[in-house]
Amino acid sequence: MKHRISTWLIVFIGFVLVLSACNAVKLAIPTQEDANRGSQLFKGFGLTELNQGKALFETKCTVCHGLKDPTSKTPEKWKNLVDEMTKKANKKAGKVVITAEEQDLIAKYVLTMHTAVAPKK
Ligand code: HEC
DSSP: HHHHHHHHHHHHHHHHHHHHHHHHOOOOOOOHHHHHHHHHTTTOHHOOOOOOOOHHHHHTTTSSSSOOGGGGOOOOHHHHHHHHHHHHHHHTSSOOOOOOHHHHHHHHHHHHTTTTTOOOO
8 A cells, every 4th residue: 555655746747847847938039020020119229139038028027936837927917027127126025126117128128029930948
């Protein structure tokens, strides 16, 4: 009986591990096509800025939780969220860790990539 329980426990743990691996967010690598879409949305926003926004998103927005998927929310939700999260980040640090300029790049990155096709997992 004891043996049976431990077998099920191992199967269960394996299952949880596989599930969590599938949940990991993979960010699409910005292409020129994405950059073109971004520059239509935001004046002067190109591939360089898109990659800067991605780098900021990956470093500044993973301090408290895992990477979030840009395709997971509507643009309206993202606009509010990036603002809210920037305030949260600066408040927690007790100083400015995400500047207004950085917030702007993060928001434009997310809003551009929110329509990008996610890479195959
Ligand atoms: C100071 C800590 C902290 C930082 C830094 C932070 N977040 Fe969050 N974030 C939270 C907490 C707490 C929640 C709510 C719990 C959760 O969903 O993980 C949250 C939730 C979220 C959600 C889910 C909200 C929902 O309604 O589903 C998104 C998306 C998000 N954050 C994006 C960001 C982005 C973008 C940044 C960078 C600008 C960022 N976060 C930086 C603390 C933080």
